[in-house]
Amino acid sequence: GEDVEQSLFLSVREGDSSVINCTYTDSSSTYLYWYKQEPGAGLQLLTYIFSNMDMKQDQRLTVLLNKKDKHLSLRIADTQTGDSAIYFCAESDSGSARQLTFGSGTQLTVLP
Amino acid sequence: NAGVTQTPKFQVLKTGQSMTLQCAQDMNHEYMSWYRQDPGMGLRLIHYSVGAGITDQGEVPNGYNVSRSTTEDFPLRLLSAAPSQTSVYFCASSSQETGGDADTQYFGPGTRLTVL
Numbered sequence: 001g002e003d004v005e006q007s008l009f010l011s012v013r014e015g016d017s018s019v020i021n022c023t024y025t026d027s028s029s030t031y032l033y034w035y036k037q038e039p040g041a042g043l044q045l046l047t048y049i050f051s052n053m054d055m056k057q058d059q060r061l062t063v064l065l066n067k068k069d070k071h072l073s074l075r076i077a078d079t080q081t082g083d084s085a086i087y088f089c090a091e092s093d094s095g096s097a098r099q100l101t102f103g104s105g106t107q108l109t110v111l112p
Numbered sequence: 113n114a115g116v117t118q119t120p121k122f123q124v125l126k127t128g129q130s131m132t133l134q135c136a137q138d139m140n141h142e143y144m145s146w147y148r149q150d151p152g153m154g155l156r157l158i159h160y161s162v163g164a165g166i167t168d169q170g171e172v173p174n175g176y177n178v179s180r181s182t183t184e185d186f187p188l189r190l191l192s193a194a195p196s197q198t199s200v201y202f203c204a205s206s207s208q209e210t211g212g213d214a215d216t217q218y219f220g221p222g223t224r225l226t227v228l
Contacts, residue, residue, distance in 0.1 A: 008152065035219075042116075042202055042219035043155075088154060099145075099170070100217065102154035 006089055006103035013111050018076040020106045022089030025070065029091040032065060033100065034074045037086045046074070046087075076108075084110045114138050116220035118203050124226045125193040133188040133223050135203030143206045144186040145170070145217070146178065148199040155202065161186055193227045200224050 003025045012018045024032070030051050035043040049056045049063045049072075056063045062075040076083055089103040119134045137144065145160035147170075157170030161180040175197060177189040186205075190197060204217040 004154070040221075042221045043204075044219070045216050048216075090155075099157060099160065100155075102147075102156075104152050104154045 004103040011109045020074045022072040028093040033090040035088040118220035137205040141205035
């Protein structure tokens with residue numbers, strides 16, 4: 001079956017850039033998503049990228065997709081303390097666009 | 113527009129008890145789903161529904177039942193709770209259209225369930 005993997009923890013200093021990495025195994029992935037979960041809250045969609053794109057930028061967020069290596073990354077520029085949260089990578093394939101496979105999540109801690 | 117709502121926020125059950133987790137959405141979304149979130153494992157799909165009267169199993173359906181009698185509501189039933197069902201449960205909904213933002217799943221705030 002599909003597998004999505006992420007490292008569990010990342011710490012950065014306020015003002016630095018954060019890069020959260022994700023790898024996936026399903027070569028038929030159509031959409032790749034980044035979700036943010038703040039403590040005690042549900043998941044909030046941050047951004048997504050189609051599998052035929054290499055990069056997508058949205059304000060402080062940059063998503064890079066290397067389809068050959070099945071590697072996805074999320075870069076947060078000028079990281080703020082409010083960015084501290086768990087970030088989930090997720091993928092879906094064209095056959096079931098709303099059945100998401102999630103990674104285990106990366107806990108981002110922003111240090112002052 | 114309340115989005116996706118879930119009740120209760122917290123629940124403690126004893127082994128063998130039954131209960132229903134409620135989920136409702138007011139966005140007229142046809143697709144609804146239930147996930148459970150366990151530490152270090154991300155979210156796993158339990159059951160989903162593509163419209164009223166239609167449900168199907170996800171990755172981890174055992175021990176859970178669902179029904180979809182209306183577009184708005186998608187309750188999740190635990191028939192005989194077990195400690196292995198201690199988890200955080202999230203309901204999500206999305207439209208049936210495809211492409212970009214239309215595929216976005218909107219998540220509820222979650223129900224934290226403990227089974228003793």
